[in-house]
Amino acid sequence: MIRYPRRTLLRAGAAFVGASALGFPAIVRAQAEKIRIGHLTPLTGFLGVIGSYAQLGVKLAAEEINASGGILGRPIDLLSEDSINPATAATKAQRMLEQDGAVVLLGEISSASSLTIMQVAERNKKVFFSTGARSDALRGKNCNKYSFHCDIPNTVMVNAVGTALSQKGMVKGKKFFTLTADYIFGHDLLKAAKTFFGAHEANLIGDELIATDVTDFSPYLLKVRQAKPDVVCCNLAGNQVTNLVKQYAEFGFPYPLVGFNLNTGDAWAAGAGNLSGTWPTVWYHTLNNPTSQAFVAAFTKKYGKPPENHAWIDYVTLKLLAEAINTTKSTDSGELIAYFEKQVQFDIGKARKAYFRAWDHQLVQEAYPFTVKPKDQMKDQWDMLVLGEAVPAANDPLETIYPTKEQNPCEMKA
Template sequence: MGTRVPLSRRSLLKSAGGVALLAGIGAPAIVRAQSDVIRIGHLTPRTGFLGPLGEYGVMAIDLAVEELNAAGGVNGRKIELLKEDSVNPQTASTKAERMIERDKVACIIGEISSASCLTIAQVAQRNKTLYVNTGGNSDALRGADCKKFMFHVESQNSMYVKSVGRSFLNAGLVKGKSWYSLTADYAFGHDLLKVAKRFMESNGGKFAGDELVPTDATDFSAYLLKIRSAKPDLVVLNLAGNQITNFLKQYAEFGLTFPVGGFGFDTALAWAAGKGNFVGTWPVVWHHLIDTPGSKAFVGAFTKKYGKPPENQAWGDYIAMKIVAQSMNELKTPDSAKLIEHWEKGAKFDLLKTRPGYFRASDHQLMHEMYAVTALPADQVKNQWDIFTSSGPVPGPNEDLEVIASTKDEASCTFA
């Protein structure tokens, strides 16, 4: 055996192994983290009552990353997507912390639960890492709970209410009318009910009743009996996830015929309810029947890959990934502070709709068109996907995008 020659610090640092030894981690991890890939964290519920929607988000962001990597990734670096089931607010917070501190993600995208959005945002703010919310609706996230490092591709509750509220006004279902509402008993539902009541009261209507519904409720018979007795002019659902599907199926079984509508909605839930069960008018951020080249391309690629069309949650995660990658490529950096500055200056993005959108600097809400969809009568439904008709874009082409968003009086944001 030859004589062992001690390595100097300089000679040790010349090798990747030496760097790894001093850093306390493997050399491949360093090389990969610094040059080959850019890591993006994706958190969304894949189990529980929001799980069916989360799965669409996962499929969509996978497609987006596949397309982006095929086109060269981000500044020549391949995107590596780290995906986790966020489960609940506590788990979401823990996983966000791990993604940022251990996995060194450039940003986090995703979520549906407003409560989980807040815990992720708190971690992101503390670590000065960008977080893009793709599914949490609460106005409070854009108001009292807003964060400098959190942006919102998903629309806020005010945008949902004001969009579909136009349809209710046109149909004469507001002034002098009474509504009966069922509301999911968690942050999203409470916030949505507050916004819905503000809309109703400002337009001359009242509530015949409103009920808070546990998120694990599956039997709605007790609520349906109360609705039958109250005889409302409109049954309003501020529910979430598969609660909406279960309610609509049971509503049909009870044979109730009061008009139905809602302020929060996902097209996957209409598909799950099916022909004859899905009724009413609902707001959506996007749907698969939008007639623009961008939407048609997205629907075609998604359908080819997964054998079914994307729904609106899929749009949110897909478009968020595309916005992040586009901005990183334009700025030639994944730096969160630089991205925030760029977005706050009014950068415009193709959202697969009739006009581009932008993030509002005051609360980081994406300003974009929405739609109101109305269920087709059962005898007009030709397949399991195309079960509704749609309004044109809301706001209309000659209106400012911000007319459907919250005003400063309704939800005021002050960044720390």
Template sequence: MTRYSRRTLLKAGAAFAGASAIGSPAILRAQAARIKIGHLVPLTGFLGAIGSYAQLGVKMAAEEINASGGIMGKQIDLMSEDSVNPATASTKAQRMIEQDGAVLLFGEISSASSLTIMQVAERNKKVFFSTGARSDALRGKDCNRYSFHCDIPNTVMVNAVGTALNQKGMVKGKKFVTLTADYIFGHDLLKAAKAFFSANDATLIGDELIATDVTDFSPYLLKVRQAKPDVVCCNLAGNQVTNLVKQYAEFGFPYPLVGFNLNTGDAWAMGEGNLSGTWPTVWYHTLDNPASKAFVEAFSKKYGKPPENHAWIEYITLKMIAQAITDTKSTESDALIAYFEKQTQFDIMKSRKGYFRSWDHQLVQEAYPFTVKPKGEMKDKWDMLVLGEAVPAAGAELEAIYPTKTQNPCNMKA
């Protein structure tokens, strides 16, 4: 066999290092007149499936903005990468700010990774929009001045589904077993679920913490049956949800399965006839309003499938960022934070406009409980869900389903 000598390796290494040293300044010069924005989202691992939708949404938004002349005449330079895991996400965020010259960052689905990016943002005094992370703690005890949160928090998801379950008489006096994703998001969601159960006279008779890389749920399902609950509740994330729902249908248990977290992409991957129960969502492509319809049509035309809720959230986030930079004529963090803290209203493709709450930077918006469409009524394979009434109900204060100042321990340092 061939063995490369150390000398050859050394030469190759030097040549490689040399090439990259010569190469990079040229790239920097060429792009000086552009606005650089860093985007991180998991493309691998248990959230990679929904992350791939997120990337489609953000690409489309950037292309549209650039095609219409960019922001203040400058083209957006979108750097979108796989965030991989919390440690890598943090390293990449730091690199994007320090070396690549990103003026701000956005993205992420994993609450654990989002937390590490939030710390990088704060350290570097750059704005970060956490688009898909749902842990309450991020906008609660871990909140900071530079981080904004676009997706609905766990408490809102629990409230959305809980309201619907209460109406069906599935909560009061019932015994619940929960299956929980074993990382910050799941722990946080379980906490919100427990608060809901105790406020509504339900008992939690069992909880299973499940590692994020588990694909076979059969041992857990056997334990669920042993507990003999009235309702099984899924607090899992990403691929876990898809796997659980498929295997739950496989075993065919009589206990209804509901859940406090589901993304449309996970539902689409489940296969015919597997999903049932009541779940929450933040946006769905059948929402009936002009902005949403136009977006769904353009996205479907471009990619041959409708947008998933992460495609939507990345899309509206980049559009909000572009609007903020245009209105403030600045990419400075202080100017942008002040702009969003004025609680500027944005059309986010829902019947009511959304705004970032000034004191915890949460995007306040409607949420929806949903049930599953019977097969005969589906228009196509994407048309799986029947949205319930938006929560909070029309006429009620939009903030009614969000934690109040006394409930949410967010204390931002100036």
């Protein structure tokens, strides 16, 4: 917290009294009554790269909202910090709510950190939008009334890629070998993958749990070769995806590499010529939609590079939150929750509008499988991916790709 010298405080106090007397109370009050919003995301560690994009996105959203008059006529005061690890994330979340007076929290990519922030939000009875965490368990057995989940969950990513692979005849009767990140997100993704393999007659012949600080994958790649699978499947996150993709290209194995999790930042980092295969994504900057393209243009103008999917999700989340506060004319947690639970539809820059599902607070939206563009067809270093058809197909209900209540039991305490 900034400490002001007593003299400055006195001067400010005098100015305040003077201004009130002169009849400009509105301006002073607007200054004093900023709406404080807390944003946490990993800026260091294996998720730091994509977290930096999230921070750029949320800052752009705050600027745009403030430029158009703020929320309820009050400007947003965005506090955005590095969440570092699950324990620090919780400490910072508590501080933001208790000392800094944040009315709502958003952000995070790590499912482990998101889980601890969810607990802080529940304890403080404040709303938290978990923007980038994908573990099913967060919206399933760990769900709570104060937490909303914006990114697609693991099950959806598995379904998006799995469906695309099925169509290419790469699932039924095939032998899969998975490499899985050894924390809540990876375990959860593996579980979703196993369910998919089971339902589609694929065999999982091997799985390796990989600590999140591993940068050299050669010993694991040897084990992959020893197992002789038909398809290798990456269940990693962040930098580790980049490292695996690069080293997989280095060893040049004949088995196709696919993955149930990829963020476009990690794909860009892997570079053209290293990435191949079929992967899922929640959003890509080439998506042909006016809202998306307006965001891409604004982001590129401000930062000189196109936005990554975390920039987009944190941007749209702050935008829809602002819309909710403006509509309900309140920052009260109870009123916001009631508003979102009405399954109000939001334009998030995709063909179909999205809404938070009332029973598990999951933002129900389209997802996309993608493949990789050949290097000679890329316009620039960012133009790497070819988006497949949105899933679910346009005439199927959006919820068909999301886990059901049976698959993902969420019981919210009142």
